[in-house]
Amino acid sequence: MRVCGQLYPFSSSASYEVDALLDNGQIHISYDLNRAVRCSLDSLSLATPIPGVATQATFPSGERFVPHSADFVWPAHTKRKSIAKLERHYVMIFSALLLTPLLICALLFKVVPSTAVWLVDYVPESMVDTMGQQSMYLIEENFLSPSELPPETQNQIHLIWDEALAAVALSKERYQLDIYASEHFGANAFALPHGQIVITDDLIEALQDNPNAIRAVFLHEIGHVEGKHSIRLAAQAFAGTIAISFIFGDMEGILELIIGSGNLIMGAQFSQKMEWEADEFALQRLARLGHSSADFADALKRLKTLSETRKSTSEKDATWLEYLSTHPSLDERIKHAQTYQVN
Numbered sequence: 164m165r166v167c168g169q170l171y172p173f174s175s176s177a178s179y180e181v182d183a184l185l186d187n188g189q190i191h192i193s194y195d196l197n198r199a200v201r202c203s204l205d206s207l208s209l210a211t212p213i214p215g216v217a218t219q220a221t222f223p224s225g226e227r228f229v230p231h232s233a234d235f236v237w238p239a240h241t242k243r244k245s246i247a248k249l250e251r252h253y254v255m256i257f258s259a260l261l262l263t264p265l266l267i268c269a270l271l272f273k274v275v276p277s278t279a280v281w282l283v284d285y286v287p288e289s290m291v292d293t294m295g296q297q298s299m300y301l302i303e304e305n306f307l308s309p310s311e312l313p314p315e316t317q318n319q320i321h322l323i324w325d326e327a328l329a330a331v332a333l334s335k336e337r338y339q340l341d342i343y344a345s346e347h348f349g350a351n352a353f354a355l356p357h358g359q360i361v362i363t364d365d366l367i368e369a370l371q372d373n374p375n376a377i378r379a380v381f382l383h384e385i386g387h388v389e390g391k392h393s394i395r396l397a398a399q400a401f402a403g404t405i406a407i408s409f410i411f412g413d414m415e416g417i418l419e420l421i422i423g424s425g426n427l428i429m430g431a432q433f434s435q436k437m438e439w440e441a442d443e444f445a446l447q448r449l450a451r452l453g454h455s456s457a458d459f460a461d462a463l464k465r466l467k468t469l470s471e472t473r474k475s476t477s478e479k480d481a482t483w484l485e486y487l488s489t490h491p492s493l494d495e496r497i498k499h500a501q502t503y504q505v506n
């Protein structure tokens with residue numbers, strides 16, 4: 164086979180219009196009247212093939228040969244021919260443009276979360292403790308102050324807590340309840356990964372006439388700890404960062420931006436699911452203990468009313484409550500709790 168192209172001799176600025184002869188696994192090129200170069204095709208070093216660009220071959224002795232036709236495929240690259248075809252196919256190009264972001268999305272929203280769930284089982288207990296204690300330290304420093312409730316009320320709440328723990332057979336060593344006043348959180352309760360549950364004065368006051376509702380809230384918070392939800396969030400942020408760094412290589416500027424917003428979106432999506440999981444935990448335990456699931460529905464309903472009144476009275480510190488009241492799933496969760504049946 165003859166392939167016409169340009170030959171560039173080693174360490175020379177000259178170039179020659181030549182015909183390369185490919186035969187029996189060898190390549191032979193005569194140039195400049197009486198000079199020639201020859202070697203086996205296997206010993207040529209070939210440039211990376213790029214669609215639409217002729218692939219340059221370099222001889223072991225340094226000469227370079229560039230075929231004129233971009234369509235010429237070196238025998239060593241014949242396997243790539245099908246790929247090259249795909250690379251030129253418009254449908255393929257558009258599908259790739261469409262599929263790449265879809266795959267990235269799938270990676271971030273499906274693979275990363277499931278990796279995080281898997282990763283959670285391998286996080287050592289000591290790390291969970293450190294994470295929980297550090298978060299609690301920051302929250303306490305910034306948003307919490309000592310409870311202003313009378314000691315009798317606080318004792319009552321601790322009694323409900325002890326009963327709830329005993330009823331679901333969880334140890335007092337692993338779980339701890341703390342009561343705080345908090346301007347920032349308003350009527351709220353939250354769980355830290357190492358088993359510390361915080362309930363605010365405002366929430367206790369809102370639910371004081373219904374201890375069953377308080378028990379339901381405790382069970383919901385315990386559900387977050389048992390489901391390792393905060394660890395899952397942290398693991399997800401971690402896996403997400405790795406995935407994004409992997410996809411974008413060194414694009415640090417864009418990277419930070421995407422990591423921030425990406426995790427934020429994923430986090431929000433994640434916590435919806437977690438709320439449902441924690442609800443399920445609480446409702447199941449309530450049913451098992453012979454309590455009504457309406458207790459939990461009542462707690463949620465009061466949180467909702469509270470958030471609505473508080474929103475209309477104070478505009479400045481309504482971020483958290485706004486989240487609760489605009490959260491479409493709160494209504495769904497109330498309905499779910501009201502109609503809950505153990506399967």
Ligand SMILES: [Zn+2]
Pocket residue numbers: 383384387438441
């Ligand atoms: Zn929750």
